[in-house]
Amino acid sequence: MDKKILLRFWHYPVMTLGPGRRLGIWFQGCSIHCAGCIAPENQAFDKNFAVPLENFFKEIQAPLSYAEGVTISGGEPFDQAPALFELLKFFKAQGQEDILIYSGYLNRKILSEWPEIKNFIAALVDGPFIAGAVTESRWKGSENQELTIFNKSLVQKYSSWINDSSPRKLQLVKKFNGHYLIGIPEQKGIILN
Numbered sequence: 216m217d218k219k220i221l222l223r224f225w226h227y228p229v230m231t232l233g234p235g236r237r238l239g240i241w242f243q244g245c246s247i248h249c250a251g252c253i254a255p256e257n258q259a260f261d262k263n264f265a266v267p268l269e270n271f272f273k274e275i276q277a278p279l280s281y282a283e284g285v286t287i288s289g290g291e292p293f294d295q296a297p298a299l300f301e302l303l304k305f306f307k308a309q310g311q312e313d314i315l316i317y318s319g320y321l322n323r324k325i326l327s328e329w330p331e332i333k334n335f336i337a338a339l340v341d342g343p344f345i346a347g348a349v350t351e352s353r354w355k356g357s358e359n360q361e362l363t364i365f366n367k368s369l370v371q372k373y374s375s376w377i378n379d380s381s382p383r384k385l386q387l388v389k390k391f392n393g394h395y396l397i398g399i400p401e402q403k404g405i406i407l408n
């Protein structure tokens with residue numbers, strides 16, 4: 216297989232995007248261009264971030280074996296649907312059933328274009344980031360975004376996570392030549408481009 220994915224980076228453990236200690240994967244490239252996007256550097260479909268999927272699978276094999284779940288974000292995962300589904304098939308083959316996707320597309324578009332997604336993921340947070348739609352929920356960036364749980368056996372796990380009223384947390388991780396914040400900050404202080 217010589218298929219590639221545009222990948223920003225991955226990290227384990229991620230403790231701020233979904234329940235438990237998770238493997239986090241960030242796609243590179245997003246066509247949605249929300250005003251106030253907190254990761255504008257992830258928007259370009261930059262071929263310098265292309266990675267053969269087979270290599271990526273080998274890289275994440277070890278952390279995947281002990282991760283309590285996987286969170287896929289971006290960029291926009293569905294803008295690379297063929298690579299996304301290869302990745303989801305890999306997770307299924309590895310027996311990982313707790314996959315959470317953050318997408319800027321609406322649930323109804325996703326389910327209309329890729330109805331099979333329900334068989335591959337546990338949950339989906341959908342909708343674009345809307346600056347000004349402030350939310351108290353620490354698991355999303357703006358109030359319009361919604362969580363859909365497809366895997367009913369994981370309802371309790373996700374309910375505990377979204378109902379946790381402790382303050383928002385961000386993880387600071389060192390990657391490559393810089394530092395990255397993992398998690399969803401409050402909207403206060405966001406400057407529109």
Ligand code: SF4
Nearest residue numbers: 245248249252290319
């Ligand atoms: S969908 Fe996400 S990555 Fe894309 S522009 Fe909106 S906030 Fe940024």
